[in-house]
Amino acid sequence: MNLAVRDIRHNLGRFLLTCLGLALLLGVVLSMIGIYRGLVFEALTLVRAPAIDLWVVEADTRGPFAEASRIPGDTREAVARISGVLEAGSITYQSIETMHADRKLRLYLIGYELGRLGGPGNLAEGRPIARSRFEIIADRSTGLRVGERLRLGRDAFEVVGLTAGQVSSGGDPVVFVTLRDSQKLQFDLAPPAARKELARGAAALSSDIVNTVVARVSPNVSPATVAEAVRRWKHLSALTQDEQETILSRSVIERARRQIGLFTSLLLTVSTVIIALIIYTLTIDKMREIATLKLIGAPDRTIIGLIVQQALAMGVIGFAFGTTLIVSIKDYFPRRVLLQPEDALALGIVVLIVCVLASGLGVRAALKVDPAAALGG
Amino acid sequence: MAIANEQPLVQVEDVSKHFGEGQTRVDALRHVTIDVYPGQVVALLGPSGSGKTTLLNVIGCILEPSSGRLSLDGEIVYDGRWLKSDLRRLRLEKIGFIFQTHNLLPFLDNTENVAVVLTLAGFDAVKARNRAVELLDYLEVGHRKHAMPAQLSGGEAQRVAIARALANRPRIILADEPTAALDSYRAGLVMDLLRKVALDQNAAIITVTHDEKIFDRFDRIFQLRDGALENKGTGQSKALLTA
Numbered sequence: 033m034n035l036a037v038r039d040i041r042h043n044l045g046r047f048l049l050t051c052l053g054l055a056l057l058l059g060v061v062l063s064m065i066g067i068y069r070g071l072v073f074e075a076l077t078l079v080r081a082p083a084i085d086l087w088v089v090e091a092d093t094r095g096p097f098a099e100a101s102r103i104p105g106d107t108r109e110a111v112a113r114i115s116g117v118l119e120a121g122s123i124t125y126q127s128i129e130t131m132h133a134d135r136k137l138r139l140y141l142i143g144y145e146l147g148r149l150g151g152p153g154n155l156a157e158g159r160p161i162a163r164s165r166f167e168i169i170a171d172r173s174t175g176l177r178v179g180e181r182l183r184l185g186r187d188a189f190e191v192v193g194l195t196a197g198q199v200s201s202g203g204d205p206v207v208f209v210t211l212r213d214s215q216k217l218q219f220d221l222a223p224p225a226a227r228k229e230l231a232r233g234a235a236a237l238s239s240d241i242v243n244t245v246v247a248r249v250s251p252n253v254s255p256a257t258v259a260e261a262v263r264r265w266k267h268l269s270a271l272t273q274d275e276q277e278t279i280l281s282r283s284v285i286e287r288a289r290r291q292i293g294l295f296t297s298l299l300l301t302v303s304t305v306i307i308a309l310i311i312y313t314l315t316i317d318k319m320r321e322i323a324t325l326k327l328i329g330a331p332d333r334t335i336i337g338l339i340v341q342q343a344l345a346m347g348v349i350g351f352a353f354g355t356t357l358i359v360s361i362k363d364y365f366p367r368r369v370l371l372q373p374e375d376a377l378a379l380g381i382v383v384l385i386v387c388v389l390a391s392g393l394g395v396r397a398a399l400k401v402d403p404a405a406a407l408g409g
Numbered sequence: 410m411a412i413a414n415e416q417p418l419v420q421v422e423d424v425s426k427h428f429g430e431g432q433t434r435v436d437a438l439r440h441v442t443i444d445v446y447p448g449q450v451v452a453l454l455g456p457s458g459s460g461k462t463t464l465l466n467v468i469g470c471i472l473e474p475s476s477g478r479l480s481l482d483g484e485i486v487y488d489g490r491w492l493k494s495d496l497r498r499l500r501l502e503k504i505g506f507i508f509q510t511h512n513l514l515p516f517l518d519n520t521e522n523v524a525v526v527l528t529l530a531g532f533d534a535v536k537a538r539n540r541a542v543e544l545l546d547y548l549e550v551g552h553r554k555h556a557m558p559a560q561l562s563g564g565e566a567q568r569v570a571i572a573r574a575l576a577n578r579p580r581i582i583l584a585d586e587p588t589a590a591l592d593s594y595r596a597g598l599v600m601d602l603l604r605k606v607a608l609d610q611n612a613a614i615i616t617v618t619h620d621e622k623i624f625d626r627f628d629r630i631f632q633l634r635d636g637a638l639e640n641k642g643t644g645q646s647k648a649l650l651t652a
Contacts, residue, residue, distance in 0.1 A: 328506060
């Protein structure tokens with residue numbers, strides 16, 4: 033005869049309601065872990081998208097994501113000629129905000145050279161950019177459709193293809209345009225400002241500037257060796273792919289990562305306290321029954337079993353409800369919630385440990401209760 | 410009920426119990442000596458604070474005396490210190506408890522409430538259940554075996570509680586005001602039942618009570634005042650007693 037099961041069955045509504053509350057709490061914990069993972073994943077998506085080995089940026093900077101980096105557009109040719117480099121491509125990055133269909137659209141715009149490194153990977157829909165001007169590939173999360181036109185700066189661009197899951201470290205959807213279009217958007221002065229500059233005799237500024245040059249090196253050559261070779265040019269710096277990923281995950285999103293990590297820890301602590309209080313309250317409600325059990329000869333293990341089994345049942349059911357809930361709604365979050373089985377498993381184990389520890393308070397109270405408390409009115 | 414040649418089932422010898430020390434010392438029991446024989450139904454009587462519940466707790470091995478000797482079913486269990494390490498096991502095997510309010514576990518049905526004692530004693534589930542049903546039938550509440558305690562009347566609940574107290578065939582039954590929550594008719598039925606149990610099972614039943622309407626149902630009444638035994642008055646069955 034399992035007393036824990038009988039007691040749960042007797043108070044099923046209340047028990048399930050408690051489990052539901054716990055499920056919501058654990059769901060929030062799991063979603064925070066998912067948001068944390070999503071943040072890292074999204075940040076690395078951008079840096080991993082070009083599938084390259086080397087990032088060439090402005091000297092003494094850690095660009096193009098952690099710091100601004102501007103280098104001449106012809107740097108690509110110089111890098112491509114370094115021994116061991118298989119191919120290279122120039123890229124620009126910029127955040128841009130526009131209006132589309134009466135709604136604000138915040139985008140992360142990437143300019144790349146057609147046929148070179150840095151373009152979108154696999155397309156989910158449509159075709160790659162084929163013309164040198166005014167075509168755009170957007171991420172699905174923009175809500176744009178193939179064939180739609182989008183105004184960027186002074187020009188209208190036609191959406192020719194869609195990617196999936198391409199977002200910046202800030203969560204903005206990525207759009208790809210040709211390098212020339214992006215350079216004009218980023219570096220060209222507006223016509224009135226350009227006319228004023230010409231009128232005061234300033235030399236015409238070149239807009240052939242890029243933020244980075246990316247390169248793929250031969251499998252037989254270490255990217256670090258090529259990076260060292262690049263650094264010998266005083267006006268350039270070079271970062272390997274690993275270094276760039278470290279900068280992104282440890283620098284660019286560090287504060288957000290720590291913030292979410294701390295919040296998740298706080299939530300876990302709050303969950304522990306709440307679980308402990310729930311189990312303690314449930315135990316206090318049963319004090320007379322526990323005193324009766326002790327009086328009629330029930331050993332401590334029976335009393336402990338009653339409390340710990342209920343705590344574990346609550347943890348397991350709450351965790352299962354919470355996980356199901358978050359898996360069901362994760363796609364409705366504005367930013368990616370990346371749920372990994374190992375995280376869910378780890379949380380499940382933590383919940384079980386927390387339940388056992390939290391039930392300690394109830395067990396302590398139960399073991400202290402005097403059997404004589406069962407006597408009298 | 411030939412008592413003269415029988416060993417007492419409960420032997421309390423010169424038992425004292427005090428709480429606190431010095432100026433705060435309270436003598437709850439003072440040199441109390443009582444014997445209760447098989448088949449006897451006795452009452453512990455006295456005003457509030459007289460020590461009757463303390464004495465019941467001492468006999469039930471819930472409260473350790475300060476001095477004296479206690480024997481249960483021919484075995485010395487306390488002599489200056491507890492001589493048994495597992496008092497709960499001792500209670501499980503030798504003593505049945507009946508409470509003022511039935512104290513049935515609300516999450517178990519009536520059969521399970523009785524069977525739980527047997528399960529704790531190591532009976533397998535089927536045997537425990539069969540014995541529980543048998544006891545409920547014996548106490549004439551067999552028709553309510555699947556009901557939950559909340560669905561029972563006061564009298565029915567007290568019968569189920571008695572069935573639980575008898576489940577392990579204890580020879581000592583301690584009852585703490587078992588009729589306090591019942592009207593006089595039902596109180597009489599419960600006392601008849603306890604007497605039947607005492608006779609059928611050759612058990613000793615010790616009852617704490619304030620209930621004047623059942624005084625005449627006891628073989629002996631131990632009157633306590635200020636922790637000391639005042640007299641050994643007897644009820645209607647006194648003619649049967651030799652002690």
